[in-house]
Amino acid sequence: MTASTEQRARSYRVRTYGCQMNVHDSERLAGLLEAAGYVPARAEATPDVIVFNTCAVRENAENRLYGNLGALRPLKREHPGMQIAVGGCLAQKDRAEITRRAPWVDVVFGTHNISSLPVLLERARHNDAAQVEIVESLEVFPSALPAKRDAAHSAWVSISVGCNNTCTFCIVPALRGKEVDRRPGEVLAEIKALVAEGVLEVTLLGQNVNAYGVAFGDRRAFGALLRACGGIEGLERVRFTSPHPRDFTSDVIEAMAATPNVCHQLHMPLQSGSDAVLAAMRRSYRAQRYLKIVDEVRAAMPDAALSTDIIVGFPGETEADFQATLDVVRQARFAQAFTFQYSRRPGTPAADMAGQMPKAIVQERYERLVALQEEISWELNRSLIGSVVEVLVSEGEGRKDPLTHRMSGRARDGRLVHFEPGGFEVRAGDVVLAEITYGAPHHLVSEVALRAHRRTAAGDAWAAGRGPTTPGVVLGLPSFGGPAR
Numbered sequence: 001m002t003a004s005t006e007q008r009a010r011s012y013r014v015r016t017y018g019c020q021m022n023v024h025d026s027e028r029l030a031g032l033l034e035a036a037g038y039v040p041a042r043a044e045a046t047p048d049v050i051v052f053n054t055c056a057v058r059e060n061a062e063n064r065l066y067g068n069l070g071a072l073r074p075l076k077r078e079h080p081g082m083q084i085a086v087g088g089c090l091a092q093k094d095r096a097e098i099t100r101r102a103p104w105v106d107v108v109f110g111t112h113n114i115s116s117l118p119v120l121l122e123r124a125r126h127n128d129a130a131q132v133e134i135v136e137s138l139e140v141f142p143s144a145l146p147a148k149r150d151a152a153h154s155a156w157v158s159i160s161v162g163c164n165n166t167c168t169f170c171i172v173p174a175l176r177g178k179e180v181d182r183r184p185g186e187v188l189a190e191i192k193a194l195v196a197e198g199v200l201e202v203t204l205l206g207q208n209v210n211a212y213g214v215a216f217g218d219r220r221a222f223g224a225l226l227r228a229c230g231g232i233e234g235l236e237r238v239r240f241t242s243p244h245p246r247d248f249t250s251d252v253i254e255a256m257a258a259t260p261n262v263c264h265q266l267h268m269p270l271q272s273g274s275d276a277v278l279a280a281m282r283r284s285y286r287a288q289r290y291l292k293i294v295d296e297v298r299a300a301m302p303d304a305a306l307s308t309d310i311i312v313g314f315p316g317e318t319e320a321d322f323q324a325t326l327d328v329v330r331q332a333r334f335a336q337a338f339t340f341q342y343s344r345r346p347g348t349p350a351a352d353m354a355g356q357m358p359k360a361i362v363q364e365r366y367e368r369l370v371a372l373q374e375e376i377s378w379e380l381n382r383s384l385i386g387s388v389v390e391v392l393v394s395e396g397e398g399r400k401d402p403l404t405h406r407m408s409g410r411a412r413d414g415r416l417v418h419f420e421p422g423g424f425e426v427r428a429g430d431v432v433l434a435e436i437t438y439g440a441p442h443h444l445v446s447e448v449a450l451r452a453h454r455r456t457a458a459g460d461a462w463a464a465g466r467g468p469t470t471p472g473v474v475l476g477l478p479s480f481g482g483p484a485r
């Protein structure tokens, strides 16, 4: 360590890959580092510590990580005090393999011990040796750790971590362990504290949110939690991700419809519309059951926007299986679908299944599915022309486009809306009412004067620079929708 790094606070940057669970963990990593005296690195500066929060779900995750680590090697030679830490699912999976392949990495930590990061960094510097520490079960529930949130107006709130299911394509249970639920009182206390800081919107987060309560023996705990959120004054929007169709019960739909601050948005992974493929995926619902939930949601909330995740080309998927998926997509009429081409994930049962599909067939089916979904999304978005929607102006999306002067945010149903602020001084975190004049497949546009603008405490925080302006957490992938599956 040089004299200059000893005298000033060490700076950090976190790079995040993968799902919302990782985005949320990164907020905790940033909070932990700041509590330990680190400061966010300026955008143009070389940080003293770079943390990679990795994902093992996405395709080519390994190649990407080792590519990034390789690119940092010369930088590390130039800045000998710099440290590189690798955490997240890929670290949990690959462990000491990471320091074997990239010996210039200083710290490797897993998904269960993110709280160890500051200590491991310190120990690596003190001992001048890489530290690899992976534990097999959760040490501290992540929400008990300090957080550096990425937005002033909205926050993730973990209600559970881990998953008790065993979907054959998914590495999550192996890396995140069995489901652990937080007590409702703790969750609600965290939400109240966030609202007191100006947060307007929370997203309840878990691998399988509607299994919430299984750990403390209350099967109706998730619906009750939604209703309890309704009693928190100042909390304007409640979302959640992701439910599993198997555990989706009517009481959750009733709670959504009866609780005014719960948004009429539902992200519910379908994965396949073929019963045979669902069985091979070890997803214990069937297409009819999925569609029944959709009908029930629509009956209770006709304005609900539904989104989903779909995997194309699962081992053994026939053209008839794929047609069944297209049928469900036609019937469910999703506002948005996150479509993935199946690719083998080492360590998952599906990776060893017979019937792995040729890439060309998967690609061709994928394109047909995307084309159908685009058509539906576009049609649904066009049907909203003329309606007036409430938009919570988003961080990052909240800056004016220098050419069009448009700003952006999310409607209550989760749709992305671009609008023209006109004479209003709109800040990220503020709320506006916008009339929709154009519907594109992936967003809505309002090109007329705003109907209303409400200044919020989150907007004040953003304007004062306490919001998103500190580049503490850098996202490696766009994130909207459910956890990467």
Ligand code: SF4
Residues within 6 Å of the ligand: 163, 164, 165, 166, 167, 170, 171, 172, 173, 207, 208, 244, 485
């Ligand atoms: S896909 Fe979701 S429900 Fe299935 S094992 Fe993975 S995390 Fe659990």
